[in-house]
Amino acid sequence: MEKQTVTIYDVAREAAVSMATVSRVVNGNPNVKPATRKKVLAVIERLDYRPNAVARGLASKRSTTVGVIIPDVTNIYFASLARGIDDIAMMYKYNIILTNSDDAGEQEVNVLNTLMAKQVDGIIFMGNHIDDKLRAEFKRAKAPVVLAGTVDPQGDTPSVNIDYAAAVEEAVTALIKRGHEKIAIALGPLSQSINAEYRLAGYKRALNKAKLPYDDSLVYEAGYSYDAGTKLQPVIADSGATAVFVGDDEMAAGIINASVESGISIPDDLEVITSNDTIVTQITRPAITSITQPLYDIGAVAMRMLTKLMNDKELDEKTVTLPYGIVRRASTKSAE
Amino acid sequence: MEKQTVTIYDVAREAAVSMATVSRVVNGNPNVKPATRKKVLAVIERLDYRPNAVARGLASKRSTTVGVIIPDVTNIYFASLARGIDDIAMMYKYNIILTNSDDAGEQEVNVLNTLMAKQVDGIIFMGNHIDDKLRAEFKRAKAPVVLAGTVDPQGDTPSVNIDYAAAVEEAVTALIKRGHEKIAIALGPLSQSINAEYRLAGYKRALNKAKLPYDDSLVYEAGYSYDAGTKLQPVIADSGATAVFVGDDEMAAGIINASVESGISIPDDLEVITSNDTIVTQITRPAITSITQPLYDIGAVAMRMLTKLMNDKELDEKTVTLPYGIVRRASTKSAE
């Protein structure tokens, strides 16, 4: 017993009007006589008619669907952006096709092509690195692309971010002011521009302004995970650094716990500042001082921009920079 | 300068064959002479033709898209399931339309209807409670539905879970064996069957078997969040309970931190066991003993079941129960 589908044609017949009129009623086109509208709506109600979005998409060339590429949904940072994206998308009646890319270039390109095949009206891309191949794909795409929480040093693609370099600079400068001279920095892969070209640059700038020497051996590269942090901690301890800036909250949590366990007092022996202000920063003991970012808003603003682009409107600014802050918790000493 | 689209018709013309043949080549239909196939593939390559998935969906009545309803992507528990779902979906060439429901019945129904309008081939539903309204919608849907990490006490809908009641019973029994007589239980809303009909039932069973009295006032209802945990902690402390089972990891983290801060020693004064073994359980100090669940697999198995249903195959079992475990960490004393 196949579940049969009610089509616009059925409605037209029952209501004794043409398909065009039914379509107008469904789409809220004002050029329909109120009496006709009422009659059609009654039939729609009676037959429980629901427009087929696929057919609609084919005819109108708009799928009211946007593609979202995310490195990993289980990463709280990106998941928070995704939440902002979805909420705004829903507000504008768009749906989200969400796909994990694992930050892998090849996979990103693949996914992008699948999304284009599905005729998404736009794409929001999240990732840690944009390379030429990706840029080329973005150009090739018929749909607009917006980057969320993702930097493209070349700035071709519209994007929403905070000023990572300035945030790191401010955080590190605060450490310097408290007298630290050996400040380590633990980041994700330096092959990713967010780390190499923004965070590290901010760190260098802070050192520079304070006329402190930049020392390669205080720069650490690790994975974005708790375990990576615990493994990295002894190395940092050996370096003699008295403070560390960390590029990922889970990594920072790993460093904190491993430090405490090996008898290092935080913040007395080592001050720690991290980057994303996720819930993790409140759970550790001591809790972690962090750069704060409007995560939800980064996603939300990116989606708002995308809706504009999808409707062929101009963007006020192509590269949006939202404000960041720094929230002090117990992993750093109070400023004097 | 409109970006023009290459259609199957263009390919057919250029290759001097019919659309049907092109379609066969694209879909890997074996009834094509190798020479023809090669010729068509060459043209496809040259024109950079990519099939329009929407048109394909309309003609074939399959969208190769599945809907996924999730309470909140930023919840690590559900996000982990989603990751399993997406990986398997991708393996079977399906895409995921992901939508947040906030666990709100009305929103869930809405979203379900939108997904059906988009002609998804199947739906994976995650949530904390299934009511009659939802069950009715599931029946009405033309596409199969599978529940992931979500119980339906009536068991109409295929689902993948662990045996929550047994897990809680085992955890609480272990506490009882260590001599606890006043064991509190902190859960999410009791209006949700996972809490009222499974976790609480397991708790009662454990007490029952040990002939301990069941005391209403040791049952706490709170939100699934860190803050809810910190707020709940003083109440638990006042109850005189010497151990507590918690239904959510973030809530447990809140209870732990608030306890430690108010001078309560964990596990000496209060033992804590939680439910989901997310990364949070490793980050707190003490780390939290937890029921372990194969989160990724719950999602993955659910998606596998859905692919079977979408291809009209029979399910071996409709209600799949995956194994759980209990991992001891520092928030409980070692068993003697």
Place this chain on the structure above:
DNA sequence: CAGTTTGGTGTAATCCATTGCAAAACACTC
């Protein structure tokens, strides 16, 4: 009151593929 707008509705083309059926092409057999 003829002439022009405007409003409401229908006709039919279009969107881009899939697919059942029929025909053509080819290979064999006797």
Place this chain on the structure above:
DNA sequence: GAGTGTTTTGCAATGGATTACACCAAACTG
């Protein structure tokens, strides 16, 4: 070379909407 059986291929219907265009009727204009 006719007859039979397979492969290949094409024709054309189909899926369920949107939308340009045409048309008629009602309302307005001077």
